[in-house]
Amino acid sequence: MSVHVFLSYSRVPDYKYVHRLAAHLSAAGVSVWFDQEIVSGERWVDVIKERLDSCAAFVVVMSPASEASKWVELELNRAEKLGKPIFPLLLEGDVFFRLSNVHYEDVTGGRMPSARYVSRLLNPPTTPVSPVPRPARLRGIPIATLTGHTEWVSSVVFGSDGQTVATGSTDATVRLWDLTDRGRPALTATLTGHTDSVSSVAFSPDGRTLATGSRDATVRLWDVTDRRQPALTATLPDHTHQVLSVAFSPDGRTLATGSRDATVRLWDVTDRRRPALTAALTGHTNVVSSVAFSPDGRTLATGSYDATVRLWDVTDRRRPASTATLPGHTHQVLSVAFSPDGQTLATGSGDKTVRLWDVTDRRRPAVTATLTGHTDSVLTVGFSPDGQTLATGGSYKTVQLWK
Structure with a gap:
């Protein structure tokens, strides 16, 4: 089974980890897209919007750099607006406050996500997911x-x-x-x-x-x-x-x-x-x-x-x-x-x-x-x-x- 997953992250300093992550997920049968696949000459914003809108699941790699990234913020805003299933990974630092009520997987130290996490990516919810109201x-x-x-x-x-x-x-x-x-x-x-x-x-x-x-x-x-x-x-x-x-x-x-x-x-x-x-x-x-x-x-x-x-x-x-x-x-x-x-x-x-x-x-x-x-x-x-x-x-x- 192949699933289109959008990876959101900060290029500096998380680029190397995301490369390994993409390879790990691809080997497990998950179809992954992240910004390295933008072809020269394509309009950056249009491509990201198109890929995000069509993805079946949204993975955000959480780190202090990605929390400070305006691009990650924009991508996460749109994913939440569209009700995309969000699968956070904690690479470094603290969980994003806005995602504190969403299950995440701890991959600190550069670990790859578990088999169970990958399995959930392969079988994401088929209906839009609404954010859970805060208590x-x-x-x-x-x-x-x-x-x-x-x-x-x-x-x-x-x-x-x-x-x-x-x-x-x-x-x-x-x-x-x-x-x-x-x-x-x-x-x-x-x-x-x-x-x-x-x-x-x-x-x-x-x-x-x-x-x-x-x-x-x-x-x-x-x-x-x-x-x-x-x-x-x-x-x-x-x-x-x-x-x-x-x-x-x-x-x-x-x-x-x-x-x-x-x-x-x-x-x-x-x-x-x-x-x-x-x-x-x-x-x-x-x-x-x-x-x-x-x-x-x-x-x-x-x-x-x-x-x-x-x-x-x-x-x-x-x-x-x-x-x-x-x-x-x-x-x-x-x-x-x-x-x-x-x-x-x-x-x-x-x-x-x-x-x-x-x-x-x-x-x-x-x-x-x-x-x-x-x-x-x-x-x-x-x-x-x-x-x-x-x-x-x-x-x-x-x-x-x-x-």
Whole structure:
């Protein structure tokens, strides 16, 4: 397949890199055009306009020189106006401010882009792409306020029916809410029993069980089949410190729990009344703040205050194995989430950034983008069901949406 791609860059000092880039992309089957192909005697402006208008994708090589280039600015203006798919490459310096909400690939040091990046170039969107509005322009419309907790709300999750929400709080309780009427949500039950803050809540895939993790170092399982009369079915007391994160596997048979004791524990919860510890994952050197299963249930991602993310093969729940350690964040990792197709992992950190990782090869994950824009720690990350949007929440009262 051959795709016409327009390369935008600064001739000085990025010319040599762009020459190598063009050769690399051409070898992969991408039809590339950049200004070296202007024939003597042709009118410069007309040729660039014609090529840009007809391209299927627009690649901009970001560097301090290209950000200062009037030609790059003009080309980028037109590409955005025409809704061309934009594929930025960060060669040097910082991401262009105007592109801070667009995924980019880090090629600092003169690296060539990854196979996944090239694959996206070979299959660009066929319809015009509209720039994503900046979060400040979004106008969410509140339809209801759920009140009752007496302290901070630390965790919120929807049930699989889409009509139930569970909220965990530092007041040591969990509340269940019926959202059948979105304008008039109703409290159906308050779950008590934890002796300290509730840090994390998670519904099982079938929506019949709720897991709650607490700073009291326990995890509790609740039968919430009857939303008005939930019943405690089991308490998991094995951690030696606060439990900060809980997650069910896609088949609902395994629960993963992350703790301040720097371990992750896997539990067989097939029998909700007799859960059994199957494995303790060690290797992190600090608090495990977030755990997430891949959509196929074969991989577990764990984020830690030791500034790393680890991937684990949990195909055999009794003999899980570490497959990779993802370094790069310069501060604690606070949240991890897989994309719906399982090929991308998003990680949020106290270093104010979000990183996207290509985890197609679980043993050789590669960072594909670093998202900047938050002014404080990124506390939570989550993909939309179609995988096209990432939401990131910061500690400075902001949520950002990324295309």
